[in-house]
Amino acid sequence: MKFGYFDDANKEYVITTPKTPLPWINYLGCNEFFSLISNTQGGYTFYKDAKLLRLTRYRYNNVPTDMGGKYFYIKDGETVWNPGWQPTQTELDSYECRHGIGYSRFTGKKNGLKASALAFVPMNDNCEVTQLTLTNESNEAKSVKVFSYVEWCLWNADDDMKNFQRLLSCGEMEVEGGTIYHKTEYRERRNHYAVYSVNAPIAGFDTSRDEFLGAYRSAANPEVVEKGQCTNSMASGWSPIACQQLNIELAPGESKDFVFVLGYVENPQDEKWEDAAMQVINKKRAHEMLARYATVADVQKALTNLKEYWAELLSKYQVNSKDEKVNRMVNVWNQYQCMVTFNMSRSASYYESGIGRGMGFRDSCQDLLGFVHLIPDRARERIIDIASTQFEDGSAYHQYQPLTKKGNSDIGSGFNDDPLWLIAGTSAYVRETGDTSILDVMTPFDNDASKATPLMNHLKRSFDYIATHKGPHDLPLIGRADWNDCLNLNCFSEHPGESFQTFGPSEGPVAESVFIAGMFVKYGEEYAQLCELKGDAAEAARARAEVEKMYAAILKDGWDGEWFVRAYDAFSHKVGSKECEEGQIFIEPQGFCVLAGVGVKEGLAEKALNSVKEKLDTKYGVMILQPAYTKYHLELGEVSSYPPGYKENAGIFCHNNPWVSIAETVIGRGDRAFEIYKKTCPAYIEDISEIHRTEPYVYSQMVAGADAPRHGEAKNSWLTGTAAWTFVNVSQYILGVYPTHTGLQVNPCVPSGFGDFDLVRTYRGVNYHVSVKNPNGVQKGVSKIIVDGKELVGTSIIPYEADKKDVNVEVVMG
Numbered sequence: 001m002k003f004g005y006f007d008d009a010n011k012e013y014v015i016t017t018p019k020t021p022l023p024w025i026n027y028l029g030c031n032e033f034f035s036l037i038s039n040t041q042g043g044y045t046f047y048k049d050a051k052l053l054r055l056t057r058y059r060y061n062n063v064p065t066d067m068g069g070k071y072f073y074i075k076d077g078e079t080v081w082n083p084g085w086q087p088t089q090t091e092l093d094s095y096e097c098r099h100g101i102g103y104s105r106f107t108g109k110k111n112g113l114k115a116s117a118l119a120f121v122p123m124n125d126n127c128e129v130t131q132l133t134l135t136n137e138s139n140e141a142k143s144v145k146v147f148s149y150v151e152w153c154l155w156n157a158d159d160d161m162k163n164f165q166r167l168l169s170c171g172e173m174e175v176e177g178g179t180i181y182h183k184t185e186y187r188e189r190r191n192h193y194a195v196y197s198v199n200a201p202i203a204g205f206d207t208s209r210d211e212f213l214g215a216y217r218s219a220a221n222p223e224v225v226e227k228g229q230c231t232n233s234m235a236s237g238w239s240p241i242a243c244q245q246l247n248i249e250l251a252p253g254e255s256k257d258f259v260f261v262l263g264y265v266e267n268p269q270d271e272k273w274e275d276a277a278m279q280v281i282n283k284k285r286a287h288e289m290l291a292r293y294a295t296v297a298d299v300q301k302a303l304t305n306l307k308e309y310w311a312e313l314l315s316k317y318q319v320n321s322k323d324e325k326v327n328r329m330v331n332v333w334n335q336y337q338c339m340v341t342f343n344m345s346r347s348a349s350y351y352e353s354g355i356g357r358g359m360g361f362r363d364s365c366q367d368l369l370g371f372v373h374l375i376p377d378r379a380r381e382r383i384i385d386i387a388s389t390q391f392e393d394g395s396a397y398h399q400y401q402p403l404t405k406k407g408n409s410d411i412g413s414g415f416n417d418d419p420l421w422l423i424a425g426t427s428a429y430v431r432e433t434g435d436t437s438i439l440d441v442m443t444p445f446d447n448d449a450s451k452a453t454p455l456m457n458h459l460k461r462s463f464d465y466i467a468t469h470k471g472p473h474d475l476p477l478i479g480r481a482d483w484n485d486c487l488n489l490n491c492f493s494e495h496p497g498e499s500f501q502t503f504g505p506s507e508g509p510v511a512e513s514v515f516i517a518g519m520f521v522k523y524g525e526e527y528a529q530l531c532e533l534k535g536d537a538a539e540a541a542r543a544r545a546e547v548e549k550m551y552a553a554i555l556k557d558g559w560d561g562e563w564f565v566r567a568y569d570a571f572s573h574k575v576g577s578k579e580c581e582e583g584q585i586f587i588e589p590q591g592f593c594v595l596a597g598v599g600v601k602e603g604l605a606e607k608a609l610n611s612v613k614e615k616l617d618t619k620y621g622v623m624i625l626q627p628a629y630t631k632y633h634l635e636l637g638e639v640s641s642y643p644p645g646y647k648e649n650a651g652i653f654c655h656n657n658p659w660v661s662i663a664e665t666v667i668g669r670g671d672r673a674f675e676i677y678k679k680t681c682p683a684y685i686e687d688i689s690e691i692h693r694t695e696p697y698v699y700s701q702m703v704a705g706a707d708a709p710r711h712g713e714a715k716n717s718w719l720t721g722t723a724a725w726t727f728v729n730v731s732q733y734i735l736g737v738y739p740t741h742t743g744l745q746v747n748p749c750v751p752s753g754f755g756d757f758d759l760v761r762t763y764r765g766v767n768y769h770v771s772v773k774n775p776n777g778v779q780k781g782v783s784k785i786i787v788d789g790k791e792l793v794g795t796s797i798i799p800y801e802a803d804k805k806d807v808n809v810e811v812v813m814g
C-alpha cells in the first residue's frame, strides 16, 4: 500500500494522507541551521548542535506520536484545524505534504478555506522561513483567525529532560510588535537568543504555554484557540512559547500570504544589550534577519536560490535509464540522503535523539564516500577534522563532538576498524579531486597542534596499527568491535547498564576479525596507490607485501569451506562458522572480502556469495547473520542481546547489503547485484509501505529479518551509512562509473534486461556525457569505448584532461 507518490519532475515525494505508518520526515537546512520536519508539521529546529543549541522542544516517545512542531491553528467559525492535521487531528477535506529537496509544503483544505505552509531554511542564514498562504475558495467572505505555535527549548536539551527544577524558573521573553524573543539564560553566559516573527500586524500573542493551552489541556485543544483570543501572556519561568494571533478577512477567491521567521541570533559580548540596566536584548541582528524575509518576493527569491543550489549539486551525477526508480533514486533521493548524513552524521533524526552520539569516526569516513563528488571542499575539511582525532599510534577516538571537534573520551578508542576507514575516505577524496595536496596538510594527533604531522603520516599510522595488531591467526585484533558495534568479543558484560561499547578491556590479545582483514586488503591497496602518487615506491611495495600476508591469512584461517569466517573470539573459537550452533554465517566478511577481491581467482568468492544467497537472503533483503542468536552469549556481547531478527542479531542491516551487491559486480553477476540492490531500495518498496513503514524515499538502517514477528518492517530511517554505500554501489559498480587516480573508469555491471542508458558525471570539473549501449544484453564487460570520437585502446579508464569542459563517451558493452 502507498501513502503518496513520487513527483519526479519537481523532485518531491507527495504524501497524500497525514496518517502515515510512522512520521515521514524531511530535513531543512544545508549549512548550520537545521530543522527536522514531519508530514504533520512536527519536528524541531537547532543551530549547529541539537543538544546545546536546540531552539524548539521535541518529545520523543510521545503519545500520540510526533507531537510538537511549528503549528498553525486555523479557527474558522467553530472549527479549529491545522493544515498538517496535527495537533488537533481535525479531519481535513484534503491534505497534501510535499517533501522536496530542502523544503516542505503542507496544504490542507477545510470548509472552503485552503491553507498552504511552505517551510525551508534559506541558504546561508540562521532561520527557518514559513510562507503561510490562505485562500478563500468558497463563495462567501470569510473571517478567520490564525494562531501560530512553537515551544522553546533554547537550553541544553539534555537538561530539558533532567534538570527541570532549574529550567522551570529560567524562562524569559520579550515581545516587540509581532516578534517574540526567547532570551532564557541570556542574562548570564549565553550570547544568543531565538526569535519568532510574522510580517503582519497581530491581534494578540502568548508566550506562556500554560496560558495558551490552559490547565490539563494539550496542543490538541488549546484554550486560547478555543476562545479565539490570545491573552498577551509574558512567560516567567515554566515553559515559554511563541504564539501570534492574526485576524484575517478574506473575500471569496481572495488569497493572503504571511511570512513567519524562526531565527537564531548571536551577539558579540560588547553588543549584548540594548539596555543592560533594564536587561533589554540587542535586537539589531534580529531586525536585519527579519528584514531579509519581509515580503513574499523575498521568500520566493530565497527559495529559488535554494533550489538552484540543489540543482547544481545534483547535476554532478544524473542518469537516464529505462528504469524510472533507478533514475529517481540516483538523481535525487539517494544523493540527498548522502548530504543529510554529511550534515547530521548520526546525531538528530526521529531515531537518534540529537543529544547522544556526536560524529562517528567510521561513520563520517564512510559518509564521505557518498558526498565527496558533491562537495569536495567540505569533504576535505571533514577529512582533516576526523584525522585530527586520531592518536599517535594510529588508533582513533570512536566519536568526536561537532562543536568542539574534539575526540569524545566517554567512548574512547579501541574500535579496530576505525583507522582503515580514514584511508577509505581520503582515497575517495583524492581519486575524486586529484588533490594530493591534502596528503601534506599538517594534521594534529588528538587535536594537539604540537603533534601535527602530514595527513599521509596519519594514513601510514592507520595502516601500521592494523599490520602490527594481529592475533594468533595473523588476523587483525578486533578490539572493542569492528564495523559491527555489537560484536563485543572482549567485553564479557554480566550486568545491565554496562555499555557494551565501553565495558571490559578495550583489547584482548586473541579475538580477531576477518572483516578487518578484508578491509585491510582493500584499503591497504588504496594506501599503496596513494604512496605511489606521493612517489614513495618503497612504501607502496611494503604495503603490498603486508596486504599479501593478510590475504594469505584470510585464505588459511578465514575460510570456512563454503564462506568466510566472521571472527575468532577471546578463546580463539570461530564466530560465523559451520562449527557454531548459532550465528554460523555473517554477511560482513562475505561482502567485504569479495569486494576487496579476496578469493576471486581461487573460486571462493563465488562460493561465499552463493552461500549468502542460500542462507541469508529474504525477499526484503539480505540478513546480517544466520541462524539468529536465541540466547545471550556472554562471549559475543550486544549482538546476542537483541531478540532474533532485529538489528545486528539477524536483522537485515541495510548498510552491508550494498557490500554484497558490489561483491556480485566484482564477479560479474549483474542480475544478482541488481536483485540485491532492489530489495532495500526505497523506490522499489514504496508499494509495501504498510509493511516497511518508514519513509519510501530514503533508506533505513535496519529491516526486521526473517526471525522477527514483523519481518520487513524498517527502523532508523535517514541517518545511516546505507546512504553512502548504496550510492557507491549503484553509481560506481552497477552503473559502473568509478573515479580512479588517473581518470574516470566506465565498467557497468547491470542486469541483462537493463537496456541502454545515458548519464552525466562531473569529475574534476569536466562533464562526462556517457552513453552506454548493450546490444546483447550482457551483464558485464565492455567491448568498445569511444571518447570524443576516438576509440580507447587497452583500458576502460578515460584519461583526465583538465582543459576540456565536456567529454562525450560512448560505451558498448559486450
Ligand code: BGC
Pocket (backbone or CB within 6 Å): 485, 486, 501, 638, 647, 648
Ligand atoms: C546499535 C548499533 C550502534 C551502536 C552505537 C547499538 O545498540 O545496535 O547499531 O552502532 O549501538 O553505539
Ligand code: NOJ
Pocket (backbone or CB within 6 Å): 346, 360, 362, 363, 482, 483, 484, 485, 486, 648
Ligand atoms: C550503526 C553505527 O552508527 C555504525 O558505526 C555501525 O557500524 C553499525 N551500527 C553496525 O553496528
